[in-house]
Amino acid sequence: MSASATVTVSYREAIRESIRESMLADQRVFLMGEDVGAYGGCFGVSKGLLEEFGPERIRDAPLSESAFVGAGIGAAMGGMRPIVEVMTINFCLLALDQIIDNAATITHMSGGQFQIPLVIRMTTGAGRQVAAQHSHSLEGWLAHIPGLKLLAPATLADARGMLAPALADPNPVLIFEHGSLYNVEGELPADAGAVDIEHAAIRRAGGDVTIVAYGGTLTTALAAADELAAGGIEAEVIDLRVLRPLDDAAVIESVTRTHRAVIVDEGWRSGSLAAEVSARIMEQAFYELDSPVARVCSAEVPMPYPRHLEQAALPQASTVVAEVQRMARASG
Amino acid sequence: MSGERPPEREHGLHLLLQMLRVRRFEERCVELYSAAKIRGFMHLCIGEEAVAVGVMEALQPEDAVVATYREHGHALVRGVSAAAVMAEMYGKLEGCSRGRGGSMHLFDAATRFCGGNAIVGGGLPLAVGLALADKLQGHKRVTACFFGDGAVAEGEFHESMNLAALWRLPVLFCCENNLYAMGTRIERYESETNLALKAASYEIPAWSVDGMDVLAVEDAARKAAAEVRAGGAPCFLELRTYRFRAHSMYDPDLYRPKEEIERWKQHDPISALTAQLREGGVLRDGDIEELERSVAEEIEAAIGFAEAGTLEPVEDLERFVYSEGPAA
Numbered sequence: 001m002s003a004s005a006t007v008t009v010s011y012r013e014a015i016r017e018s019i020r021e022s023m024l025a026d027q028r029v030f031l032m033g034e035d036v037g038a039y040g041g042c043f044g045v046s047k048g049l050l051e052e053f054g055p056e057r058i059r060d061a062p063l064s065e066s067a068f069v070g071a072g073i074g075a076a077m078g079g080m081r082p083i084v085e086v087m088t089i090n091f092c093l094l095a096l097d098q099i100i101d102n103a104a105t106i107t108h109m110s111g112g113q114f115q116i117p118l119v120i121r122m123t124t125g126a127g128r129q130v131a132a133q134h135s136h137s138l139e140g141w142l143a144h145i146p147g148l149k150l151l152a153p154a155t156l157a158d159a160r161g162m163l164a165p166a167l168a169d170p171n172p173v174l175i176f177e178h179g180s181l182y183n184v185e186g187e188l189p190a191d192a193g194a195v196d197i198e199h200a201a202i203r204r205a206g207g208d209v210t211i212v213a214y215g216g217t218l219t220t221a222l223a224a225a226d227e228l229a230a231g232g233i234e235a236e237v238i239d240l241r242v243l244r245p246l247d248d249a250a251v252i253e254s255v256t257r258t259h260r261a262v263i264v265d266e267g268w269r270s271g272s273l274a275a276e277v278s279a280r281i282m283e284q285a286f287y288e289l290d291s292p293v294a295r296v297c298s299a300e301v302p303m304p305y306p307r308h309l310e311q312a313a314l315p316q317a318s319t320v321v322a323e324v325q326r327m328a329r330a331s332g
Numbered sequence: 333m334s335g336e337r338p339p340e341r342e343h344g345l346h347l348l349l350q351m352l353r354v355r356r357f358e359e360r361c362v363e364l365y366s367a368a369k370i371r372g373f374m375h376l377c378i379g380e381e382a383v384a385v386g387v388m389e390a391l392q393p394e395d396a397v398v399a400t401y402r403e404h405g406h407a408l409v410r411g412v413s414a415a416a417v418m419a420e421m422y423g424k425l426e427g428c429s430r431g432r433g434g435s436m437h438l439f440d441a442a443t444r445f446c447g448g449n450a451i452v453g454g455g456l457p458l459a460v461g462l463a464l465a466d467k468l469q470g471h472k473r474v475t476a477c478f479f480g481d482g483a484v485a486e487g488e489f490h491e492s493m494n495l496a497a498l499w500r501l502p503v504l505f506c507c508e509n510n511l512y513a514m515g516t517r518i519e520r521y522e523s524e525t526n527l528a529l530k531a532a533s534y535e536i537p538a539w540s541v542d543g544m545d546v547l548a549v550e551d552a553a554r555k556a557a558a559e560v561r562a563g564g565a566p567c568f569l570e571l572r573t574y575r576f577r578a579h580s581m582y583d584p585d586l587y588r589p590k591e592e593i594e595r596w597k598q599h600d601p602i603s604a605l606t607a608q609l610r611e612g613g614v615l616r617d618g619d620i621e622e623l624e625r626s627v628a629e630e631i632e633a634a635i636g637f638a639e640a641g642t643l644e645p646v647e648d649l650e651r652f653v654y655s656e657g658p659a660a
Contacts, residue, residue, distance in 0.1 A: 030468065056468065059499075061495070062491070062494055062495060062498065064491035064494065064495060066457060066487065066488050066491055067456075067457045067460060067488060067491030067492050067494070067495045068457075068495065069457070070454070070456070070457020070458055070460065070461060070488070070492075071457050071460045071461035071464055071495060072461060073457070073458055073461055074398075074446075074457065074458035074459060074460060074461020074462040074463075074465065075461040075462070075464045075465040075468070076461070076465075077458070077461070077462060077465070078396070078461065078462040078463075078464070078465025078466060078469075079465050079469060079660070080464070080468060080469070082461075097451055097454055097488075098454070098457055101451050102449070102454060102458060106439075106447065107652050107653070107654070107655050108432060108652045108653050109429060109432050109433045109437045109439070109447070110429050110430075110432070110433065110437070110439035110441075110447065110652075111427075111428075111429045111430025111431070111432045111433070111439070111652060112430070112651065112652035112655065112657070113429070113439050113440070113441040114439065114441060114446070114447075115655045115657065115659065115660055116655075117659050117660075146653045147653050147654065149654075168659055169659065170654075170655040170657060170658065170659040170660070171654045
């Protein structure tokens, strides 16, 4: 196979391939969660894996989020490398005690004696008209917790490459898969593999404004950047990729060049990741700014079902464009 | 029954010694708490010593233990040194959790003591996971999971019973039923107070045991642990016990009659075993004094160790939020 060979894959297939590869490489890796086996995963990610690896390593779990997330923590302490799938981020609330009081805490509380090499994958985000109990973006809440690492793959390469380093990490790593991305298709090198899980990435270079996004909002930010370019404004788009620990340096470096920043976050504005990034820009690059940092977040409502209201509640490219234009006018 | 029991005298004195170690250690802890050497929450198991001592007899070094915030006894009997436990209570670097955990969070990787867990019911899923890891790796090990009667009201209890039974995982569930969830008596929070019955409803072999009788606890634990080890599936013990002291150092203990406490003190597991050994003619003059002397020596040495211990430098505050080692 030549190094330049590419394959067309979906985000879903890229994640599946990363799970497959990890399970083939390491007998300690197993997948556990609701409907991951016979059903093939509620978003089809693990389709075919039960047939390939069998029910011991592709474990269908009862609807007991707290028990099977906790069992993942215990299994990690016991020498395994579990991948726990939680159907949606809203359901992970049922396992928050285990995630926060155990996974995030035990290494520190035990004076470093125990490692928790656990990966928890879950779907996040809105856009599919599944209303207020399946649509929220609560990553910002979890990003509050020391002891956890949080990843948000927004590209095919990250969907394909984040799992292996996450499993190799001796700490609990949460991976948030935006529900609107599973069907996205594109080209990946046939030999695509592990990616770095420490740094943010510049997805589009530009010198006039920095647009910070992650996960599902990367698409929004890139669309806004295209529209701005048509009007002569070159936006730099930064994909955070890692939500904890945040890569401050990448954001600050960009803002130091562009002197303006807009943060696009599907979480609610109050107490959000956007608030955190904004505060860090203010703390570290206040005198570089030509304009106050702007945020485009979800409206502060539980996500409504009808499409027009859901779209009104979500960050839109047009809103990002309007914010940048307002900023440009205000600061000349 | 698995394994040969050691001779009656030797074994009886061993059990007595273990219970005395726990009792006297905790009595000294009360004094040290009053002297402000130990702070925070502190929960004592005085009266309940037969549970930890009896169950630990059934475990092997390769087995794992998950305990609660009332776990000084479990840690000591499991083999965590009194010095390391006491230093932990002092918040010293030499403590078994580097001083990070205190009374409620004793950890010791060397003895597979996987923590005092202070969220009621929170340890059960961990135990299920440790057992899952053993099963997947082909280890014939037991994970002993201790929890109180109060935990039975938590969803995590039911989820964990189901998961362990469904996946046939080698967990020995040890429910320490001391009749009170903090200050609420069991009849006031459980519709079904036969706790073994609840476990049995998940198809888990379950027994109720007199938790004030260390030999009964040991017998039941050996039988259950052998079954768990051989069959790779869970068993459940309801150990009926009683704490003689308040829930914690903050508890004025106003919710139960003094007569009830006095009645249970008639079943003190240490007095009971002492009387049994005496009646059996195996206790000799000077035995108790000798045990007490060695226990006092161990505890005073532990206190000396804790007093001489060092405080972790403040610069190390953020160490171990993330693991420092390479992945094991």
